[in-house]
Amino acid sequence: MHLIDRYAYSNALRHVDPLIKGGLALWIIVLCLGLNEPLVGLFAVVWMGILAVGLANIPLRTFGGLLLTEGAFLLLATIAVILSISMTQPSMDGGWTIHLGPIWLATSRVSLYQGANLILRALGAAAAMNFLALTTPMVDVIALLRRLHMPGVIIDLMTLMYRFIFVLLESLERMVRAQDSRLGFNAPPMRRLQNAAWIATHLFIEAFLRSRNLQQALASRGYDGGDLRVLPASYEFDVRLLVLGALALTNLLFIWWLI
């Protein structure tokens, strides 16, 4: 969370209008989900990498690391699509089977293609989401949603939730350190579980108290209901991102049309 947030505030596209970044990411996601072709996903990953690393100056290691993590989860999720497990020998034409004790693992060319298709298209969409997350601070995403006329109450909830993530993370770190310093995590498993439950309980109480204090602080600055109004941010227009983004979208459509 902290890492993504740090890049979001320090990347080279930080001040570019989130409408461009968000619009591009959204279109890439729509194409990845809508066009049933694994190459579209693969090219989406490449294009998002070019834009994030080349244009926004996000380190390749960070961008790649995030994708690998997401890829690992996707792989786990698609195992069921790629492999079929049974206790009896499956009857398959043009497939492969492995016999492991009483268990039969089977796959086929079609299952492998379906798995790759799912993983690549989901990775393409994830890469687009990563591009947005790494280049656009949440405050800009919220501002964008405000510009798109999302209801004020949802915007306010998002703002407060985002702020509270960090406030409660700090509290959580403090509580964990306090327990750790008193050997809270060197205890027997049941005791550790109980300690973790105490942290969760105190965090809940802290969240409640903090929200009460925040309500008082807001009222103290003249808030008496309605939207939490703050100044909008000003943004820049980046022609390079616009041109490259348009090129990426055209490229994905062209690949789909070609195949």
Add this chain to the structure above:
Amino acid sequence: MSLFTFSHVTFRYPTQTERPALDDLSLTIPEGEKIVVLGRNGSGKSTFLLHLNGLLRPKHGQILFRGEPLDYSRRGLKRLRQQVALVFQNPDDQLFSASVFQDISFGPLNLGLSEEEAWARVREAAAICNIEHLLERPTHALSGGEKARVALAGVLAMRPDVLALDELMASLDPWGRAKIRDILDGYHARNKTVLLISHDLGLVKHWSTWVIVIHQGKAVFSGRVEDLLDDQGIMDETGLLAIWREAMQDCL
């Protein structure tokens, strides 16, 4: 005319079963002073502060602001909170917005100012608090001292007549405290009243011009620092005498 007059104010939190947080508290607060509120933990200082801009309402008694009873209607509270600003002990309780300039703009926009006027107020408050370089930063990425100054800027942008701080400097290092003190001095020089809760007896001795001592929910003293030091009875009753001697010995 007094800035605030508290007459027999009593306030009890719903969960309180023993003595009330404020117990028949009566005092007057003069205008244009640098005021420090002293008292032990749990003596009722923060509760007293929350009454200043109508966040809490007394169960009994009356509060006058510039001779007029506090108006707890929506409009009355809005007017009061424009004039009396509170800064909370923990800046994280106050900073809600994701970026610094947006958080500072919250108060001015609530006053009904236009975006241009709000921007001007943001820049003015940022200049006073020396945080111009932080305006674009996310609030969660600030240090403790920076958060305190941003919280202060958030209320200064409303140009209040009275600035009340609840132990804002308690968790700051000496440099952070000095910065906040400079800001408060600058603000007081504009003929404003600054009131702060503190346990720092050095601040009482060298900075404040007026002291309020709250003990077990009652105001046992409200006056000049010299008069407090002369009042052995109160100093002894509130336990300040021993602490004061210790602090002065440390200074020597």
